[in-house]
Every structure is written in C-alpha cells, then in structure tokens.
Amino acid sequence: MIAWEFGPADVAGLRFAHSPMAELVASVFALRARSAWLRPQWSARVGAALAGWPTFRAVLCGPLGYAPDFLTPVPLVARPRLDDELALIAATAPDRVVDQVLAGWTGHAAPAEINRFAHAPAAALAVLLGEIRAYHATAIAPLWPRLRAVADAEIATRVRVAADHSPRRMIDTLHPRLGWDGAALQLRYPHKHGSWSGGGQDLTLLPTGFAGSEVYAMTTGRSLWYAPAGYGTLWSPAPAAPAAALSALLGPTRATVLTLLAAPHSTGDVATRLGLAPATASHHLTTLRDAGLLTAERSGRRLLYHRTHLGDHLTNL
Incomplete structure (x- = not known):
C-alpha cells in the first residue's frame, strides 16, 4: 500500500x-x-x-x-x-x-x-x-460526448455524497483501491509500498472512463485518475441482461433500464439502446426515479439518469 x-x-x-x-x-x-x-x-x-x-x-x-x-x-x-x-x-x-x-x-x-x-x-x-x-x-x-457526460454525472454525484454525508465518505467510496484514514490517502496496491509527501499542493480528482480498475496517482501536479461508476458499460455493444429476480420484481423492461444505468444515460440514450419509443423510455425512467432507484443530474442541455445507492444494491443482489 x-x-x-x-x-x-x-x-x-x-x-x-x-x-x-x-x-x-x-x-x-x-x-x-x-x-x-x-x-x-x-x-x-x-x-x-x-x-x-x-x-x-x-x-x-x-x-x-x-x-x-x-x-x-x-x-x-x-x-x-x-x-x-x-x-x-x-x-x-x-x-x-x-x-x-x-x-x-x-x-x-x-x-x-x-x-x-x-x-x-x-x-x-x-x-x-x-x-x-x-x-x-x-x-x-x-x-467523447458520453465520456464527458459520465464524468459530469460522476462529479455531481460525489459532490452530493460529500454534502449529504462527509468528505471522508466521498473519498472512501471513490474506488475500491482508494481510502482515506484522515491523514493520508491509501492506494491499496499489494505489491507497492511507500509514502509520499503532500508537498502543500491541492489535489485534483479526475474521473477518467479509461482508467478502468486502476487508480493512477500523479505526484507531479498532484492528481488522481479513477473510473466513474459504470465505466465497463460505456463501450458495451449491447446492454447487459438483468437478473431474473430483478425482472420478476420490476418487470423485464424496467429491470433492463435499471441495469443499463450503471452509467448515466439520457432519455434518448435509453430509448436508442433498448429500442424503445422516447415516451416509453421517459415513463420507465420517471417511475424508477419516483421509486428512489434513479436520480437525475443535468449536464449542459441533457438530463442524465443514473442509479442511486438503492438502485445499485438491487442490481447487485
């Protein structure tokens, strides 16, 4: 570490x-x-x-x-x-x-x-x-449009976590390899050991879709690259199939929408990816948001939907 x-x-x-x-x-x-x-x-x-x-x-x-x-x-x-x-x-x-x-x-x-x-x-x-x-x-x-939209939604989500809970919670939940004990950021790499000084520099967090499972620490300029939520679905050619139990609970279409939204999507994105009419996609998104399974963040002129912690929990059962 x-x-x-x-x-x-x-x-x-x-x-x-x-x-x-x-x-x-x-x-x-x-x-x-x-x-x-x-x-x-x-x-x-x-x-x-x-x-x-x-x-x-x-x-x-x-x-x-x-x-x-x-x-x-x-x-x-x-x-x-x-x-x-x-x-x-x-x-x-x-x-x-x-x-x-x-x-x-x-x-x-x-x-x-x-x-x-x-x-x-x-x-x-x-x-x-x-x-x-x-x-x-x-x-x-x-x-690029999707990479930027996902990064914007990730930043909005992290700011909300810091406001609703604490900066420590926000940092601790950024990435499985990253934690904070109040004195140091912990980069959890089992075969790497050492300690780095902060040097009095501010830290910039860079949600980076291509970072994948890694966290990259840049000591020159002091920045951390980490992947935003749902990075693995950004280039997927087809949406992942929802779990059978989730389909039984929500219905197959809403379960598929919730599974897709590991990464943020607009109403138009959902309609295109799932072959739905825009009005149908909007109805399912609104229903899932009203149930507390989705939240929406504005990115420029687009409204991007992504899962809440409850939505994440249901899809991971």
Whole structure:
C-alpha cells in the first residue's frame, strides 16, 4: 500500500476536473494491458491504427510502460478542451521533454523516433502533438460526448455524497483501491509500498472512463485518475441482461433500464439502446426515479439518469 499525505486541511483544496489527455493516456494504458472491459471492436481498430503514429507509439508504448508526466498536465479549469491541454504540453521546457521521453527507454535500445527528441526536441514534440491529435480523433473523439457526460454525472454525484454525508465518505467510496484514514490517502496496491509527501499542493480528482480498475496517482501536479461508476458499460455493444429476480420484481423492461444505468444515460440514450419509443423510455425512467432507484443530474442541455445507492444494491443482489 502507498500512503499519500492528505490531511483534513487538504480537503479545502480538493477539486474535480475531466481531462481529454487523461482519457487519452489512460486509453493507451488500457489498450496495452488488453483490459477485458474494453470493447473488442474499439481495441482492434485503435490497435491496428497505432502503426501509423510511430512517435506516439514509441513515447507511450515503450518497454517500461511509462508515460511522460508532461503529457498529462493538471487541468487549469474543470472542463478543458484538447486544444487547451495541447497548448500546455507544447509550452513544456525542452529539457523536461527530453528527460521524460528518454526515461521511458532507460536500459533499452531506443528507436529513431525517441532519439530524435535528444537532437531536435522542438521538431520531435511537434510531430508528437500531431500524432496525439490523430489518435484522439480515432480513439477518443467518437466516445467523447458520453465520456464527458459520465464524468459530469460522476462529479455531481460525489459532490452530493460529500454534502449529504462527509468528505471522508466521498473519498472512501471513490474506488475500491482508494481510502482515506484522515491523514493520508491509501492506494491499496499489494505489491507497492511507500509514502509520499503532500508537498502543500491541492489535489485534483479526475474521473477518467479509461482508467478502468486502476487508480493512477500523479505526484507531479498532484492528481488522481479513477473510473466513474459504470465505466465497463460505456463501450458495451449491447446492454447487459438483468437478473431474473430483478425482472420478476420490476418487470423485464424496467429491470433492463435499471441495469443499463450503471452509467448515466439520457432519455434518448435509453430509448436508442433498448429500442424503445422516447415516451416509453421517459415513463420507465420517471417511475424508477419516483421509486428512489434513479436520480437525475443535468449536464449542459441533457438530463442524465443514473442509479442511486438503492438502485445499485438491487442490481447487485
């Protein structure tokens, strides 16, 4: 277990954000690990395309499994655009770029794409930024509206938990691998041990759909990436079938709606995924919300429904 210094006074500096670059880098981690929850069609399509971005692949898929910290700056605002983050990356000091890129190949023979950073860091970084844009267009952009909507709903839910219960409850329920004892955040990895200083920096929590079952702690800038609720269903080609007992209790259609809403969906999303008329989907959502099994959070112009703790409990019986 790793203990990361975080006391009661640090709660005042806690903030949430959703980062395009965090999603992008985490997606590479998930692809590299062949995570079972990824949609196979997505993995096959994106994996095949990697060969067309040799600098991107060399930097993010090196032998040490390392991603340079400068690629994931802590967002300055809650909902940055990709352009905002790429501007921060482009402004990184050249010596920092070189040191971090080369570190990913320590002890290994680096390809020409990596060695170019040592000789012409500005030109190499420009190539990398172009390939990041291309990867984003292929791997992230088609999923972006749902990734952003799920992150927004996750943030709203966590704020409500903190208000209704306590900041400790909010942090303790973020992720199974994460806890807080009042003095330190506990990253529960059985084969990793150590303690990190807080360094007086505020902590930014980044709900990241592609984080999957992992929690990623970034000590530079001090941020944590974790998956929002329902991350495994974001790329599922079909809704999971509800349990027989849940169907008997609620009826098959409402049970399917409740099962689907492990991740937030709008009325239109539910109608499309389940092949329902919008009015029928709205009726079932309203009934489930009135029963206390769903709640709704607004994300821009969309109203997103997702399960309450009671709804989670029923679907997990």
